[in-house]
Amino acid sequence: MSPRGRRPAGEDTRAAIVAAAAAEFATSGYAGSSLRAIARRAGVDPRLVHHYFEGKSALFAEVMHVPVNPAAVIAQVMSGPPEATGANLLRAFLTVWDSPQAQPALVALVRTGLSSEELVDQLRGFVERDLIGQVIRKHPATKGLPAKERRVRAGLIATQMLGLVLARYIVRMPGIVESTSEELVAHLGPIVQGLLDPQFVTPGS
């Protein structure tokens, strides 16, 4: 509309918030960044951040160019029966990663992310707090556990997901690439479920 072809003000504000979030995540890490600090950096009211983004994890996905709302995916997984959390988590994870819309951005994120200490810090914070952390905190069998026990289980579930990402999308191991997502859910779902179940006992506990 304007002679210089300026975008509407809403688009500008949204872009300013995303740019401020990228800078804030880089400076303070994922865990150390608050929506308030991002709003301050963007020079906008914190309520505007909430207007455009559902929360910190949605903003992180946007900064990382990943067209998925991770909080919504986890919420959907956790709305299913507790005994199916392992399979449902893997199914949701594979659905996002196998989708042609998300896969290129995710593969690029992992490739570049792993070679940058700064980006690794952000990814760890995100996986710990808002991805697997959400599962561990909400699952009936794990939510009451001591903190160390929860960290170990979260780490072992992360091991499954990170291993799957490398084996299927980066290293491309033939047996994993040629498996359907449902075959992988059948193999790895029980393993993840076992890491959530109360019968699973970590040594020394």
Added chain:
Amino acid sequence: MSPRGRRPAGEDTRAAIVAAAAAEFATSGYAGSSLRAIARRAGVDPRLVHHYFEGKSALFAEVMHVPVNPAAVIAQVMSGPPEATGANLLRAFLTVWDSPQAQPALVALVRTGLSSEELVDQLRGFVERDLIGQVIRKHPATKGLPAKERRVRAGLIATQMLGLVLARYIVRMPGIVESTSEELVAHLGPIVQGLLDPQFVTPGS
């Protein structure tokens, strides 16, 4: 000894073989490289390659600056009882990765390797044929299985090892970093053993 400070001939030959191997792996991939082709490229008799290196995997480790002979590690794991292969494989793997001599080279290899398509091809060939492939081919419960079944199991074991590498050494998930190697063997050993056991059935088989 010589006025130009030349190294002895043996050192020169060894270095020429390593340089030729690096070039051959880069050109033909790990699976496509033969010791014969490496010898030809280095302009030496193939018997000289065998004199300096126990085999292709030892040469690969040398090219990648990893101070470990992978074939010897796998041979030692496979000399133990079959029902302890999962735990022994993880224990050997963690011993190498936790060692201050090998860890920096291995972490650097993964960091740079994952961002290079060419290096990923070499790593996949190596893991498939000489690392996990050896375990699957020699383990009594898996050595007679159809090729696809063996590939899937190898891929799922690779998923465990790759996930552990990322979670412990690259992303550094707190619960995995603070666990001792024996705690990790206790957690993940049974999972790897389960992927080797005959009771484990892949869907459709």
